[in-house]
Amino acid sequence: MSHKDTAFYRGNKLVSFDFSAEKISSDGSVLLLEKLERKHKLINYFSNIIPDMRDSSRITHSVSKLLKQRVYGIMLGYEDANDVKYLKNDPLLQDILEGDLASQPTISRFENTMDKHAIFKLCYAWVDQYVRTLKNRKSIIIDIDATDDPTHGNQQLSMFNGYYGQFMYNELFFHDGGTGQIILPVLRPGNSHSNKWYVSILKRILIKIKNAYPDIEITIRADSGFSGPSFYKLADFYNLEYTVGQASNEVLKREVLSVAQEVLREYVSKGIKHQQFISFEYQAQTWDKPQKCYSKIESTGKGLNVRHFISNIDEEDARSLYFNFYVKRGDTSENRIKEVKNMCYSDRLSNHAFWANFMRLILSSMAYEMFLLLKQAIKQTKYEEAKRWQVNTIRVALLKVGATIKKTKRRIYYRFSRAFPHQDLLRQLILQ
Incomplete structure (x- = not known):
């Protein structure tokens, strides 16, 4: 040797x-x-x-x-x-x-x-494949969320996004909140707002589901980037239940002001953890009608945290609606996106062509x-x-x-x- x-x-x-x-x-x-x-x-x-x-x-x-x-x-x-x-x-x-x-x-x-026509065929086929799995299901939850994909080259439609502060693509996912299945993945230009295209895409998904299973109950769950007038019109038309986050604004700040001050005085100043929920009618200027808004005013032990969400689900109180339903999207949607993005490498979009x-x-x-x-x-x-x-x-x-x-x-x-x-x-x- x-x-x-x-x-x-x-x-x-x-x-x-x-x-x-x-x-x-x-x-x-x-x-x-x-x-x-x-x-x-x-x-x-x-x-x-x-x-x-x-x-x-x-x-x-x-x-x-x-x-x-x-x-x-x-x-x-x-x-x-x-x-x-x-x-x-x-x-x-x-x-x-x-x-x-x-x-x-x-x-x-x-x-x-792959050009636009081939990708569209694949997208329609993707939804068809999902719909075929719905046999014997009486209800589904559709989780909607987006994620940033930073780009580092000369990719088509890689654009600067002011919210994320980077050049990127914007990936949009529709997930089944019960099974984790991807109902549809969508790639969007980097400067897209979270709600870009999603209502029209959701409408096409709903049409395919309802054509196959007219009686299935559908609930939508999403964060505040997806709250908007076109969504609420669509939800009314298809009789959807929903729980959607709502971004804070001056009107909402005034609604929670007295409770927030009380929580600041009694709990935040003493470093005590505490949660309090209130509900009220809220209508943005662009909305057709008022929606029921819930607010969580929380002392985290280190400061004040206020969250708002809109829901038309009546049978649950605010606390159970938030913790037993809404926050579960953290696992059924956000963690599943992490698996696609970080573990199945959807962040490796390094071709030049968008399609x-x-x-x-x-x-x-x-x-x-x-x-x-x-x-x-x-x-x-x-x-x-x-x-x-x-x-x-x-x-x-x-x-x-x-x-x-x-x-x-x-x-x-x-x-x-x-x-x-x-x-x-x-x-x-x-x-x-």
């Missing part, structure tokens, strides 16, 4: 290395992802929506294969198209994709072929939906700890497992590391 392969000495023992082991993949659980796709056919569904204008005689990688490569890659922690350089010799991915992986230029061309970046948002959202299906599968097992895992933990604890592959004429063997700590869970999930 050459001393060039010596790493170090441990006492009298020489520690050496070479590269003579079998081809080992660090992403062995791609087998689980393929099993999940074969069961639910989510990627296959969207691959049939995307128009393929290529010369069929020159195609090596189908749309379905390109989508699988990108979505599986995102799920396994590979953020960008050029990460294929780390995967091109992976024996398990080559087996699942039935051949060599598509190169970075091929993936980039695929993303950049290509919209496609990247859709790819990240598809990866999130696959993770959601995986979470549902985990809930059917007996592993209580795993049922609390978020996307990052699932990736590290479950998907990252060393494996090799062996092929014979009649069988393909996936051999996982015997040191893998979650063997029983992975076995159950693959055999479900």
Whole structure:
């Protein structure tokens, strides 16, 4: 053995290395992802929506294969198209994709072929896919929220947003507040206000839901950026229930002034935590009619905090409406957006073209939906700890497992590391 392969000495023992082991993949659980796709056919569904204008005689990688490569890659922690350089010799991915992986230029061309018409088709198909899951449901909650995506290049429609103080894109999400499903992801120019386009998009979503399930009850939950006259008109037309945040203004400050002064005097000045709710009729100048407004006046122990929200849900008192319903959007919407943005990399919109970046948002959202299906599968097992895992933990604890592959004429063997700590869970999930 050459001393060039010596790493170090441990006492009298020489520690050496070479590269003579079998081809080992660090992403062995791609087998689980393929099993999940074969069961639910989510990627296959969207691959049939995307128009393929290529010369069929020159195609090596189908749309379905390109989508699988990108979505599986995102799920396994590979953020960008050029990460294929780390995967091109992976024996398990080559087996699942039935051949060599598509190169970075091929993936980039695929993303950049998306124009406005293709993206609109995908958006309509996305809502249709969601509506098909509503069978036997009597009611749903639609959570609406937006998030900033800072940009660092010359992307189309990357614009300065005064509220966030940065050049960015604005991502808008409609989530199912019960299941966590993405009803629709939308990419908007960076200078968009939170409520840009959302009422017209929500109307299209409602039409599709009501056409399929006319009797389903729909409740809208959103923060103050989505309170406005067009929304309340839409809610009246479709007989929606809603709880929506309301930004403070001089009128609302006058409404809560006496209670706020009392809380300041009795609790804030003494550093005592205290919460008090009041309700009253409120109508902004642009609204057609008054709405019931609730205000939470709180001493946090360090200062005064006042929050307002509008709701037409009558059967609950203000405290339970706020804590048992409204604030739950922190988990069902805000935390789910964090999973899409930070854990499925929807913040990596680095193509030049706007529609290509919209496609990247859709790819990240598809990866999130696959993770959601995986979470549902985990809930059917007996592993209580795993049922609390978020996307990052699932990736590290479950998907990252060393494996090799062996092929014979009649069988393909996936051999996982015997040191893998979650063997029983992975076995159950693959055999479900």
